[in-house]
Amino acid sequence: xxxxxxxxxxxxxxxxxxxxxxxxxxxxxxxxxxxxxxxxxxxxxxxxxxxxxxxxxxxxxxxxxxxxxxxxxxxxxxxxxxxxxxxxxxxxxxxxxxxxxxxxxxxxxxxxxxxxxxxxxxxxxxxxxxxxxxxxxxxxxxxxxxxxxxxxxxxxxxxxxxxxxxxxxxxxxxxxxxxxxxxxxxxxxxxxxxxxxxxxxxxxxxxxxxxxxxxxxxxxxxxxxxxxxxxxxxxxxxxxxxxxxxxxxxxxxxxxxxxxxxxxxxxxxxxxxxxxxxxxxxxxxxxxx
Amino acid sequence: xxxxxxxxxxxxxxxxxxxxxxxxxxxxxxxxxxxxxxxxxxxxxxxxxxxxxxxxxxxxxxxxxxxxxxxxxxxxxxxxxxxxxxxxxxxxxxxxxxxxxxxxxxxxxxxxxxxxxxxxxxxxxxxxxxxxxxxxxxxxxxxxxxxxxxxxxxxxxxxxxxxxxxxx
Numbered sequence: 001x002x003x004x005x006x007x008x009x010x011x012x013x014x015x016x017x018x019x020x021x022x023x024x025x026x027x028x029x030x031x032x033x034x035x036x037x038x039x040x041x042x043x044x045x046x047x048x049x050x051x052x053x054x055x056x057x058x059x060x061x062x063x064x065x066x067x068x069x070x071x072x073x074x075x076x077x078x079x080x081x082x083x084x085x086x087x088x089x090x091x092x093x094x095x096x097x098x099x100x101x102x103x104x105x106x107x108x109x110x111x112x113x114x115x116x117x118x119x120x121x122x123x124x125x126x127x128x129x130x131x132x133x134x135x136x137x138x139x140x141x142x143x144x145x146x147x148x149x150x151x152x153x154x155x156x157x158x159x160x161x162x163x164x165x166x167x168x169x170x171x172x173x174x175x176x177x178x179x180x181x182x183x184x185x186x187x188x189x190x191x192x193x194x195x196x197x198x199x200x201x202x203x204x205x206x207x208x209x210x211x212x213x214x215x216x217x218x219x220x221x222x223x224x225x226x227x228x229x230x231x232x233x234x235x236x237x238x239x240x241x242x243x244x245x246x247x248x249x250x251x252x253x254x255x256x257x258x259x260x261x262x263x264x265x266x267x268x269x270x271x272x273x274x275x276x277x278x279x280x281x282x283x284x285x286x287x288x289x
Numbered sequence: 290x291x292x293x294x295x296x297x298x299x300x301x302x303x304x305x306x307x308x309x310x311x312x313x314x315x316x317x318x319x320x321x322x323x324x325x326x327x328x329x330x331x332x333x334x335x336x337x338x339x340x341x342x343x344x345x346x347x348x349x350x351x352x353x354x355x356x357x358x359x360x361x362x363x364x365x366x367x368x369x370x371x372x373x374x375x376x377x378x379x380x381x382x383x384x385x386x387x388x389x390x391x392x393x394x395x396x397x398x399x400x401x402x403x404x405x406x407x408x409x410x411x412x413x414x415x416x417x418x419x420x421x422x423x424x425x426x427x428x429x430x431x432x433x434x435x436x437x438x439x440x441x442x443x444x445x446x447x448x449x450x451x452x453x454x455x456x457x
């Protein structure tokens with residue numbers, strides 16, 4: 001196998017030109033998926049375009065009412081941003097369940113998103129958070145909800161020459177929080193059998209005013225379960241509301257059956273984990289559920 | 290395919306090398322620079338035997354492309370001892386018999402030192418989670434964890450000025 005060419009442009013425009021000129025070029029973030037796939041022969045790019053030398057693509061910054069996470073930001077450095085960690089603890093914990101410390105020092109959430117694995121840990125948390133991503137390409141820039149990026153296992157909606165440059169989440173939260181839980185057969189270093197994310201907002205009386213529940217590893221893509229969120233809104237997360245939420249979660253599952261977990265196990269666990277994630281998000285928001 | 294010329298620092302020494310664009314940092318360390326302490330176990334970021342420290346952060350060198358090292362600082366197992374004086378992590382691995390075949394040991398020592406450089410007083414749980422990306426198929430991990438905790442204790446002693454140590 002010939003070695004792919006290597007480019008490290010220092011501007012977004014330079015990266016777009018390289019990616020648009022070569023249909024077999026692939027952008028490189030942390031490389032924890034791409035380099036494994038190249039070495040195993042699963043993908044055979046003719047060139048690799050490293051995004052990490054592009055100014056502004058590394059780190060977390062504030063842009064008015066948004067947190068902006070550059071596409072080349074490794075998962076571990078999310079923890080170093082105290083404001084972001086306080087606002088989105090579920091996103092930070094999800095990104096920091098991926099692989100090992102060695103992997104998280106390289107892996108990025110943008111890469112986790114664009115690798116389009118149904119079991120990506122950070123993606124359900126981003127979807128629940130209502131995150132968007134900015135995509136740059138030959139036709140300019142566009143901003144889409146993160147759930148619009150993966151379309152099937154390993155496939156995205158990105159067009160030729162396009163790549164994600166940043167992920168955006170609301171800053172200035174009022175009275176809510178989020179949480180992510182996953183089930184794996186071990187305690188570290190494994191791929192989610194089920195992942196559930198919850199992002200909740202409450203009014204002053206502890207009534208839920210907004211709820212987004214997202215699932216990983218139980219369908220061909222990460223899924224936002226609108227019916228699950230709707231079951232919690234205008235409730236105080238009583239048992240009936242949580243039961244209805246869990247029922248909507250189980251109904252939204254369309255998992256595979258494999259050595260990691262059976263269909264029935266994944267469905268049942270999705271309901272269990274979603275209840276726990278909702279409780280944790282509520283506790284973090286200072287609401288007793 | 291043209292080779293790429295890379296300048297970086299390896300264990301503090303300015304280093305330059307030529308590599309294939311798709312070569313990994315581990316390939317270059319072992320095959321070009323002759324630093325064979327870093328091992329290739331899995332080649333997919335699962336085992337941690339190739340752990341090195343890149344600009345202060347530990348990474349699997351099998352998942353870093355060698356051209357990415359341009360302008361950066363790489364620390365490997367070869368730079369852990371100071372001359373013939375072993376680092377406390379290395380010394381405690383010997384004293385606690387924290388290795389059998391030794392293949393995983395360089396990765397464990399680089400990872401453990403990286404933890405103790407930033408946290409001189411980790412709990413056992415913190416040690417175990419920090420080292421979750423390093424696989425050992427011989428020891429069952431317990432002796433490794435004990436060695437790291439013992440090294441941490443020794444490093445805390447070394448770092449405490451003698452006048453503030455409690456009298457024996």
